[in-house]
Amino acid sequence: MNRDERPLRLIPAWIWIALGAALSAQVAVRALTPPPSLSEADLPPAPSTAALRLASFGEPAAIARVAMLYLQAFDYGGTNSAPYRRLDYGRLVEWLQAILELDPRSDYPLFAAARVYAEIPDEARSRMALDFVYREFFANPQRRWPALAHAALLAKHRLHDLPLARRYAAAIQRNARSPDVPLWAKQMEVFILEDMNELEAARIMLGGLLESGSIHDAEEARYLRLKLEELERRLGKTAK
């Protein structure tokens, strides 16, 4: 690693000046350029699963998760009054579909569809996300039921579409029969029909998910608690 070097004083002054000026210019140019943001950009059409698989160079699980982070960057944060209002949900669902096909054992696409993209004040878009969750549920009901359970709650309390909520609940009841699935989920249709408000139902669901060990990830538990607090605040305001 060592090499013989001449002393710094032997470097001509004009080279010092040129180096300093070039460095300053570089920093100035970068400082004046706004950082890239995807928040208002159009979501590009989803690549095919085959193309994503080819681009992954044998790492489909890693590229699936990087693709989810990329997708999240579009209008992520929800700081605006109507999040995802510019997002093309047709393309979004195609992206989620491709990512799920790339790594079918990942829960990320369905979690994002049910907990992020369906929870928007735009009924048509919300229904597209919920429909995606419902369609994909049947490929692996024992693993994917939490997303559909949340979809049933959204259908009942946000969309006020009880038949849709019952359809989702009945699908869980009929297909998710593993011993790991909590009792309230196995009796999802009754749970949906019970006369309780969204907050009570969400509390029972989160408590049940934590108790059943369905949530393994600390970030997921934190995110769900934040969403519950947000719901408590929102419903508190409505009550006042």
Place this chain on the structure above:
Amino acid sequence: MPALTLARLVLVEARRSGLVWLGALVVAAGLGLGAFLGQLAITESRLLQAAVVAALLRVGAVFLLAAQVVTSVQREIDDRRLELMLALPLSRATQYLGRLLGFVAVGVVFAAAFSLPLLLWAVPAAVLAWALSLACELALVAAVALFFAMTLTQLVTALSSTAALYLLARSIGAMQAIASGPLADDSALHALARRAVDGVALLLPALDQATRTEWLLYGLPDARTYAAALGGMLVYLALIGAAGLFDFQRRAA
């Protein structure tokens, strides 16, 4: 054992050329990336960290080892040390295999060091299986890089050829799947292209089946699949080692 002495010299050169620091830098970058990704995920944060960091460490280890092998051989050729070595009363097979053994040893050290950070996010048994597979993969990369460095004798072409073969080996499975997909047409041209892809695959190791990130996320594969992945790499290691020896025997001093 002259071969072991040559292998030891390769390890000494690797240590002196700053490879240890570069390896440490890649591991540090992996840990930093893992911490950053942990802040972005809203679910599966542990899986996200394990998947992306493992992919980075894998490609980092492969690149560093391939670059080390090619530049080391190139230096030997440029300094005419290779000619000197060939004049010594040592068989060519001993010389070639001694070097290869040294580079394989560097790969094994890399595999061990680059696997350790993954214990933060994956279970030890899965990390061990991944590390063993990475060690075999790096041994294979060392053999491929040594073969191209000795055969092509130009740094850029040897490094490019190594990278091309490695990337092709990792994506040939996806290419075969695309070529035989349900949307593919039945024309004679397409059938020819599909056969060509299948033909190329016969000459490549199935690296897409090795060192899989999925093992870290969802548990180990069954013993047969795992043994097939490792066995395939060892067979190709033998092939490329034999091809290298063949070429080295023919080499004029």
